[in-house]
Amino acid sequence: MKRFLLLLLVTLLGWIGYERENLWAFPDIISAYTAKEYCSCRYVMNNDAEYCRGYVKQWLPTSDFSDDSASKTITVSGMGRSNSAQWQNERQGCRLHP
Amino acid sequence: MCKGLSLFLLLISFTVQAEQWPSEQWPTGPKVTDTEALESYAFPPRDDATRQGIRTDALLIIRDGQIIYERYAGPTREQTPHLTWSISKSLMATVLGVAYGEGLFKLEDPAVKFYPPLVKHPTIKIADLLHWASGIDWQEDYEYAPLKSSVVAMLYTRGHNDMAAFTADHGTYAEPGQAFRYSSGDSNLVAAALKNIVGPQRYPDYPWTALFEPLGIRHAVWETDANGTFVASSYAYLTARDLARVGLLMARDGRWNDRQLLPSDWVTFNLTPFKGYKAHQDEAVPGGQWWLNRPADGAAAPWPDAPSDTFAALGHWGQALYVIPSEKLVIVRYADDRDGSYRHNELLKRVLKAVRP
Numbered sequence: 001m002k003r004f005l006l007l008l009l010v011t012l013l014g015w016i017g018y019e020r021e022n023l024w025a026f027p028d029i030i031s032a033y034t035a036k037e038y039c040s041c042r043y044v045m046n047n048d049a050e051y052c053r054g055y056v057k058q059w060l061p062t063s064d065f066s067d068d069s070a071s072k073t074i075t076v077s078g079m080g081r082s083n084s085a086q087w088q089n090e091r092q093g094c095r096l097h098p
Numbered sequence: 099m100c101k102g103l104s105l106f107l108l109l110i111s112f113t114v115q116a117e118q119w120p121s122e123q124w125p126t127g128p129k130v131t132d133t134e135a136l137e138s139y140a141f142p143p144r145d146d147a148t149r150q151g152i153r154t155d156a157l158l159i160i161r162d163g164q165i166i167y168e169r170y171a172g173p174t175r176e177q178t179p180h181l182t183w184s185i186s187k188s189l190m191a192t193v194l195g196v197a198y199g200e201g202l203f204k205l206e207d208p209a210v211k212f213y214p215p216l217v218k219h220p221t222i223k224i225a226d227l228l229h230w231a232s233g234i235d236w237q238e239d240y241e242y243a244p245l246k247s248s249v250v251a252m253l254y255t256r257g258h259n260d261m262a263a264f265t266a267d268h269g270t271y272a273e274p275g276q277a278f279r280y281s282s283g284d285s286n287l288v289a290a291a292l293k294n295i296v297g298p299q300r301y302p303d304y305p306w307t308a309l310f311e312p313l314g315i316r317h318a319v320w321e322t323d324a325n326g327t328f329v330a331s332s333y334a335y336l337t338a339r340d341l342a343r344v345g346l347l348m349a350r351d352g353r354w355n356d357r358q359l360l361p362s363d364w365v366t367f368n369l370t371p372f373k374g375y376k377a378h379q380d381e382a383v384p385g386g387q388w389w390l391n392r393p394a395d396g397a398a399a400p401w402p403d404a405p406s407d408t409f410a411a412l413g414h415w416g417q418a419l420y421v422i423p424s425e426k427l428v429i430v431r432y433a434d435d436r437d438g439s440y441r442h443n444e445l446l447k448r449v450l451k452a453v454r455p
Contacts, residue, residue: 022245025255032254044319044335045180047173054146055434091306093321093335096258 027079030060032096034076035085039094043072043087118163119355120314120346124339127164136448140431141171149436154416155180156338156432161425161453163346168338172434179317179335180432183413186320187285189309190330191228191368191387192344194292195352195360196308202295205367212291215266222274224291227284228386229372233272234265236281249282253332259324261331262290278375278384282331285387289330302326305334312359313347315340332414338430341419345428348388348409349421369409381442382410403447416440427453 016023034056041052049067062078072087072094084097118125130136140154155174159167174180182189197203203212205225210216212224222232237248248268251257257264265283272279293301300307305328310318318340321333328334336344347353348368352360368386375384377397382389391401391408399406404422411419416433420442429449433440 019245021256022251025251026245028255029250032258033250036254040181040321040333040335044321045173045178047178051146051173088321091319093319093333095321095324096254098259098324 028081028083030058030062030078031076031081032083032085033058034062034065034078035074035083036094036096038067038076039072039074039085039087042067042074044093120163120339120343122314124160124342125164127161127166130159130167130452132452133167136167136445136452137169139444139448141169144171146172149434150439151435151437152416152440153434153436154431155434156430158338158342158430159449159453160342160346160428163426165339166453170338174338174432176339177317177337179319179337179340181413181417182334182336182341182411182432183332183415183417184282184285185341185411185413185417185419186330186332186334187282187387188368188411188419189305189334189344190285190289190292190328192347192360193305193309194228194288194295195364195368197292197295197304198364199359199361200296203291209287209291212294213262213266213287215263215290216287218266219270219274222287224288225367225386226275227288227291228367229275229278229374230280230284230384230387231275231278231372231374232281232284232287233270233274233277234281234283235269235271236265236279236283238280238282249331252283252286253329260327261286261323261325261329262327263325276374278372278379280380280384285331286327286329288387289328293327309344309359310340312357313340313343313354315343338432341430342428344411345419345421345430349423349426349428382412385409401443401446403443404450408446410442412442418442418445420446422446422450425450425453 038052038056041047041055062076064077066075075084085094087094140157155172156170207224209222209224210220226232237246252261252264296304305320319335320328322328352365368388370385371383371392371394375394377395382400383392383394389410389412391399391404393399405424407424408422416435418431420429
């Protein structure tokens with residue numbers, strides 16, 4: 001039994017090692033997706049704010065959503081990470097901040 | 099002499115009259131009258147809370163260069179530049195076609211010639227990228243495998259600053275040009291290659307100068323990554339009426355009024371099935387960044403109720419630009435379908451029934 005648990009632990013650690021890049025990046029998805037797609041919904045497609053909040057809604061929760069309409073910058077937190085997207089210009093629309 | 103010339107001009111103007119083209123506005127033709135079956139499918143009562151079912155945002159039907167049906171729903175209007183998602187891939191191929199017409203590259207050129215970070219994959223040709231057959235080990239699935247999804251990582255996390263470099267950094271699973279695997283990465287490598295094909299000076303304006311302006315498209319948006327590369331996989335925005343202009347260009351073999359904007363052999367390449375495609379690998383048969391309603395690898399045509407010359411640009415959540423040259427039809431459908439219940443064949447069947455006298 002002990003051996004089995006040890007094997008399981010080694011396998012799990014191996015998997016974490018193998019997938020570390022993907023695992024580390026994963027929590028950014030929800031806030032980055034929400035910030036970018038809300039920005040484009042609101043400032044590229046020119047839909048209203050309420051519609052765009054519904055449009056980007058996913059099964060994972062977000063928090064601290066802010067839309068600074070002067071700079072057209074959206075900042076969103078979720079899963080312990082924060083991401084922002086900003087409208088650039090008439091042709092290039094929105095982009096995530098690096 | 100003068101009389102002869104004016105008669106000649108008169109004759110020319112009659113010829114031009116015979117073929118309808120949009121100028122600033124689209125001409126309108128005889129409206130489709132029997133729309134009930136079409137609308138009951140495309141526009142059922144819309145539920146913005148559950149987001150279930152078919153949720154069409156726009157449906158525009160052009161026949162013979164004239165609008166014969168147009169309806170908008172949800173927040174979308176005639177003026178809305180709607181997100182096209184993967185229709186962008188076909189648009190980038192069309193932009194690239196103009197560069198091809200300038201003689202700036204050949205389909206058999208190695209992509210690394212124009213995008214040096216592909217040095218790890220030196221034998222990929224431009225044609226392979228356009229066939230989604232780079233052999234790069236890419237994972238397109240996202241909603242069911244977000245951890246492993248290359249496309250989610252490219253758009254939102256590890257790849258978003260430089261999407262082409264992120265793609266080029268992947269390994270290989272097959273010889274280039276042999277096997278089809280749908281890849282947003284391949285499409286963004288095309289966008290990165292275009293930068294050196296036309297040169298970095300022309301690149302930022304190239305989609306506008308090469309394609310949008312000649313077609314009279316005034317309100318196109320194309321988002322870039324932080325490196326300035328167009329997100330060819332996903333992020334072009336056009337009004338339904340403007341997207342239909344690209345459809346009409348393709349329906350008429352790359353010609354816009356009297357100008358052959360895309361070489362005819364480019365359009366032929368776009369509309370030729372990729373030989374390495376296996377039956378049922380995707381929802382339609384891939385050509386050069388366009389989707390074809392053609393029998394392939396022993397399987398029947400994917401949309402049995404539509405003519406076999408039907409082709410399309412397709413995007414996530416139900417975006418579609420369908421072109422049926424034999425019926426002189428161009429159909430734009432924008433949507434926000436979240437549950438995958440929408441069927442291309444069903445819509446095409448009902449459109450064809452509605453427009454046939």
